[in-house]
Amino acid sequence: MAGIRRLxxxxxxxxxxxxxxxxxxxxxxxxxxxxxxxxxxxxxNTENVKITIVGDNMDFEEIKRTIERLGGVIHxxxxxxxxxxIVETVMTEQDR
Amino acid sequence: MAGIRRLxxxxxxxxxxxxxxxxxxxxxxxxxxxxxxxxxxxxxNTENVKITIVGDNMDFEEIKRTIERLGGVIHxxxxxxxxxxIVETVMTEQDR
Amino acid sequence: MAGIRRLxxxxxxxxxxxxxxxxxxxxxxxxxxxxxxxxxxxxxNTENVKITIVGDNMDFEEIKRTIERLGGVIHxxxxxxxxxxIVETVMTEQDR
Amino acid sequence: MAGIRRLxxxxxxxxxxxxxxxxxxxxxxxxxxxxxxxxxxxxxNTENVKITIVGDNMDFEEIKRTIERLGGVIHxxxxxxxxxxIVETVMTEQDR
Amino acid sequence: MAGIRRLxxxxxxxxxxxxxxxxxxxxxxxxxxxxxxxxxxxxxNTENVKITIVGDNMDFEEIKRTIERLGGVIHxxxxxxxxxxIVETVMTEQDR
Amino acid sequence: MAGIRRLxxxxxxxxxxxxxxxxxxxxxxxxxxxxxxxxxxxxxNTENVKITIVGDNMDFEEIKRTIERLGGVIHxxxxxxxxxxIVETVMTEQDR
Amino acid sequence: MAGIRRLxxxxxxxxxxxxxxxxxxxxxxxxxxxxxxxxxxxxxNTENVKITIVGDNMDFEEIKRTIERLGGVIHxxxxxxxxxxIVETVMTEQDR
Numbered sequence: 010m011a012g013i014r015r016l017x018x019x020x021x022x023x024x025x026x027x028x029x030x031x032x033x034x035x036x037x038x039x040x041x042x043x044x045x046x047x048x049x050x051x052x053x054n055t056e057n058v059k060i061t062i063v064g065d066n067m068d069f070e071e072i073k074r075t076i077e078r079l080g081g082v083i084h085x086x087x088x089x090x091x092x093x094x095i096v097e098t099v100m101t102e103q104d105r
Numbered sequence: 106m107a108g109i110r111r112l113x114x115x116x117x118x119x120x121x122x123x124x125x126x127x128x129x130x131x132x133x134x135x136x137x138x139x140x141x142x143x144x145x146x147x148x149x150n151t152e153n154v155k156i157t158i159v160g161d162n163m164d165f166e167e168i169k170r171t172i173e174r175l176g177g178v179i180h181x182x183x184x185x186x187x188x189x190x191i192v193e194t195v196m197t198e199q200d201r
Numbered sequence: 202m203a204g205i206r207r208l209x210x211x212x213x214x215x216x217x218x219x220x221x222x223x224x225x226x227x228x229x230x231x232x233x234x235x236x237x238x239x240x241x242x243x244x245x246n247t248e249n250v251k252i253t254i255v256g257d258n259m260d261f262e263e264i265k266r267t268i269e270r271l272g273g274v275i276h277x278x279x280x281x282x283x284x285x286x287i288v289e290t291v292m293t294e295q296d297r
Numbered sequence: 298m299a300g301i302r303r304l305x306x307x308x309x310x311x312x313x314x315x316x317x318x319x320x321x322x323x324x325x326x327x328x329x330x331x332x333x334x335x336x337x338x339x340x341x342n343t344e345n346v347k348i349t350i351v352g353d354n355m356d357f358e359e360i361k362r363t364i365e366r367l368g369g370v371i372h373x374x375x376x377x378x379x380x381x382x383i384v385e386t387v388m389t390e391q392d393r
Numbered sequence: 394m395a396g397i398r399r400l401x402x403x404x405x406x407x408x409x410x411x412x413x414x415x416x417x418x419x420x421x422x423x424x425x426x427x428x429x430x431x432x433x434x435x436x437x438n439t440e441n442v443k444i445t446i447v448g449d450n451m452d453f454e455e456i457k458r459t460i461e462r463l464g465g466v467i468h469x470x471x472x473x474x475x476x477x478x479i480v481e482t483v484m485t486e487q488d489r
Numbered sequence: 490m491a492g493i494r495r496l497x498x499x500x501x502x503x504x505x506x507x508x509x510x511x512x513x514x515x516x517x518x519x520x521x522x523x524x525x526x527x528x529x530x531x532x533x534n535t536e537n538v539k540i541t542i543v544g545d546n547m548d549f550e551e552i553k554r555t556i557e558r559l560g561g562v563i564h565x566x567x568x569x570x571x572x573x574x575i576v577e578t579v580m581t582e583q584d585r
Numbered sequence: 586m587a588g589i590r591r592l593x594x595x596x597x598x599x600x601x602x603x604x605x606x607x608x609x610x611x612x613x614x615x616x617x618x619x620x621x622x623x624x625x626x627x628x629x630n631t632e633n634v635k636i637t638i639v640g641d642n643m644d645f646e647e648i649k650r651t652i653e654r655l656g657g658v659i660h661x662x663x664x665x666x667x668x669x670x671i672v673e674t675v676m677t678e679q680d681r
Contacts, residue, residue: 013513014523017197028185029165033109036188043110043190048183049294059294063192069509087197087528089508092516094523096543098198101497101567102578102625102635113293124281125261129205132284139206139286144279145390155390159288183293194294198529198539209389220377221357225301228380235302235382240375241486251486255384279389290390305485316473317453321397324476331398331478336471337678347678351480375485386486401677412665413645417589420668427590427670432663433582443582447672471677482678493609494619549605567624569604572612574619576639581593581663582674 012066015090020058022081028058031079038071040064057084108162111186116154118177124154127175134167136160153180204258207282212250214273220250223271230263232256249276300354303378308346310369316346319367326359328352345372396450399474404442406465412442415463422455424448441468492546495570500538502561508538511559518551520544537564588642591666596634598657604634607655614647616640633660 022031032046041064050057062072073083090096118127128142137160146153158168169179186192214223224238233256242249254264265275282288310319320334329352338345350360361371378384406415416430425448434441446456457467474480502511512526521544530537542552553563570576598607608622617640626633638648649659666672 011516013509015195017195019199028182029109032185032187036107041188043186043188043192045192045194046185046187047194047294048181049297051181059194061192061195063188063190085199085528085531086508087199088195089512089526090523091512091526092521092523092543094543096523096525096541098525098527098539099495099497099541099568102623103499103565103567104201105584105625111291113291115295124278125205128281128283132203137284139282139284139288141288141290142281142283143290143390144277145393147277155290157288157291159284159286181295183295184291198527200297201529207387209387211391220374221301224377224379228299233380235378235380235384237384237386238377238379239386239486240373243373251386253384253387255380255382277391279391280387296393303483305483307487316470317397320473320475324395329476331474331476331480333480333482334473334475335482335678336469337681339469347482349480349483351476351478373487375487376483392489399675401675403679412662413589416665416667420587425668427666427668427672429672429674430665430667431582431674432661433585435661443674445672445675447668447670469679471679472675488681491612493605565624565627566604569608569622570619571608571622572617572619572639574639576619576621576637578621578623578635579591579593579637579664583595583661583663585680 010065011093013069013089013091014063014065014067014095015088016062016067016069016072016086017088018060018062019084019087020060020076020081021055021084022058022079023055026079031081034079035060035062035072035075038075040067106161107189109165109185109187110159110161110163110191111184112158112163112165112168112182113184114156114158115180115183116156116172116177117151117180118154118175119151122175127177130175131156131158131168131171134171136163202257203285205261205281205283206255206257206259206287207280208254208259208261208264208278209280210252210254211276211279212252212268212273213247213276214250214271215247218271223273226271227252227254227264227267230267232259298353299381301357301377301379302351302353302355302383303376304350304355304357304360304374305376306348306350307372307375308348308364308369309343309372310346310367311343314367319369322367323348323350323360323363326363328355394449395477397453397473397475398447398449398451398479399472400446400451400453400456400470401472402444402446403468403471404444404460404465405439405468406442406463407439410463415465418463419444419446419456419459422459424451490545491573493549493569493571494543494545494547494575495568496542496547496549496552496566497568498540498542499564499567500540500556500561501535501564502538502559503535506559511561514559515540515542515552515555518555520547586641587669589645589665589667590639590641590643590671591664592638592643592645592648592662593664594636594638595660595663596636596652596657597631597660598634598655599631602655607652607657610655611636611638611648611651614651616643
């Protein structure tokens, strides 16, 4: 296992296609092992979701195209994990 | 294991049939492994429950029909987990 | 294992019979594996307890009759877990 | 293993005999596996301690007599765990 | 394993001998497995430390004499664990 | 395993090259096992990221050169873990 | 394993030599297994770091000399763990 292993994306999308479909389609990309899609804000025509994608050697451009093909826009990439080992962020004295 | 693996639903329902029955009926759907139903608000005629459903290749439409057949309405799908691996949402610097 | 696996009950009861007796009697029901009874409010004649019951294929009506036979009343069923797997509730972005 | 498995007691006691002695005597009861005694308030002549006792098929009356023989009084039984399995209390939406 | 298994002590001591020496001497008592000494307040001539001692069948009087021989005074015994099993204190509804 | 094992860096960088590229390039350094890059502030031309790098006998100068080659500047090294064992920081009474 | 097993030190040091060097040199002492160095305050000419050192039968005087040789001063020894077992500090009712 190597390359991009986990991504946390902040995505703005229309209500349709549904989040069920978006999560399923992303989870079916060849290099993806699993997807967590959490809804955090709903407006009249759009909604904001936080998407966590785990996999091996993930192709960010293909993930981006998939989200855009379903009407979504990536607002920011909040976390990237890359390499042989999954590394979690560490709380330091600077964060307290 | 693949497809939809976990759903968190916000559901409005009448007091009857009881939550005991709703949890049991959902847990008996063929593709469901387990259900957690938590009550978070009670009004005179209705109540709001948070339902977490875990399974393999879950059929959202059948879950929805089952809830509606027992008088409930899904207000929102708060989280969807899909794919070979169960992925938990990750706290990032953006959430602090 | 299937059916109702865990229940969290909010119960109002008189001081006698004691909580020791109530916990023991519930734990001796055939389908029950264990009981946690926590006291959270005491008044002059009554007390409020939170009862968590774990088991397999639990019969809610029998649990209810047992509590009522010992003078208690179930105020609400706060959580129900059902199915082959014990599912915990998941914190979502909606809960933050 | 069955019957009463864990008790959390709120006890008022004189300074003597010491908490060291009280914890030791309770831990030597035949049906007790372990005792945790925590001091939470000291007054001029008395102190309040929280006692957690773990065992198998514990005899509450004998525990009570032991505490009283050493000058203590049980103010309340804050938690009782009974049955084949140790069940922990579960945080529900009602507790948030 | 039985008897006193863990003690948490609140100790007032002079700056000398150092905490390094106090921790080491306590850890070398025959019935002690390990010691954690945490500094929580420093004054001009004295300091307050919280000492957690883990062992088997520990002799409180010998621990006390050892601390006093090095100039310290036990202000309070905040927690005592005794018996075959190490029991942790349990958060109950009364603590919330 | 020895030498520098984990570093937490506070880095200021331009938007391009992207964080995806920075995380990937760092994860491909020979002595690196994994990288976590978290975005915590975005300004018009720059962004601040917290980078956690895990590996064996890591060469800080090479990590620094790599970051600078991609336009970034290390503002501070917030945590360093070195040696045969990964040691986590410990909360003491002084931190409460 | 015995003697001093873990130390948490509050150290004031000049910016140079760097923390990378200080962590590495400490981790290379024969009796040290691992070092965590966390930066918590930076001033114009000095910085404050919290150093956690884990090892077996550690020689405090040699650690102190090593830190002083690199220009640092130990302000306080915040925690000492000694003995056959690593003992963590325990939260008691007195800490709540």
